[in-house]
Amino acid sequence: MAIIGIISGIIYLIIFAALGSWLAGRKGYSSGSWAFLCFLTGPIGLIALAGAPCQYTSSSLNEIIKKLDAKSSEGSSGSKPVTPMSSVRLSGKTWTCKKCQEENSATANSCKSCGEYR
Numbered sequence: 001m002a003i004i005g006i007i008s009g010i011i012y013l014i015i016f017a018a019l020g021s022w023l024a025g026r027k028g029y030s031s032g033s034w035a036f037l038c039f040l041t042g043p044i045g046l047i048a049l050a051g052a053p054c055q056y057t058s059s060s061l062n063e064i065i066k067k068l069d070a071k072s073s074e075g076s077s078g079s080k081p082v083t084p085m086s087s088v089r090l091s092g093k094t095w096t097c098k099k100c101q102e103e104n105s106a107t108a109n110s111c112k113s114c115g116e117y118r
């Protein structure tokens, strides 16, 4: 029965460690060290962290936002495949010839005007 008590105590402290790590991350502190502190002290560490001032100043927050913006724009340009104009114009029952811009029916494999294959 003593083992159950120890295990539930550890689970209890792990919950505080997880909360401490999350809260430290939000406040701009080292989440790893605060997780360890909350694991050791339980609610005391968590209360201390909750009472601690937010490390982020408006200027550093702006830098983080800029970094995130740069990352997101990199990601979007990298993930987006370059769509050729011919496939963009391809809509409905017709397709537009990439050579002469002639409208052709979807059933035609080559342009009726210049013979260019789509």
Ligand SMILES: [Zn+2]
Pocket (backbone or CB within 6 Å): 097, 098, 099, 100, 101, 102, 111, 112, 113, 114, 115, 116
């Ligand atoms: Zn054509």
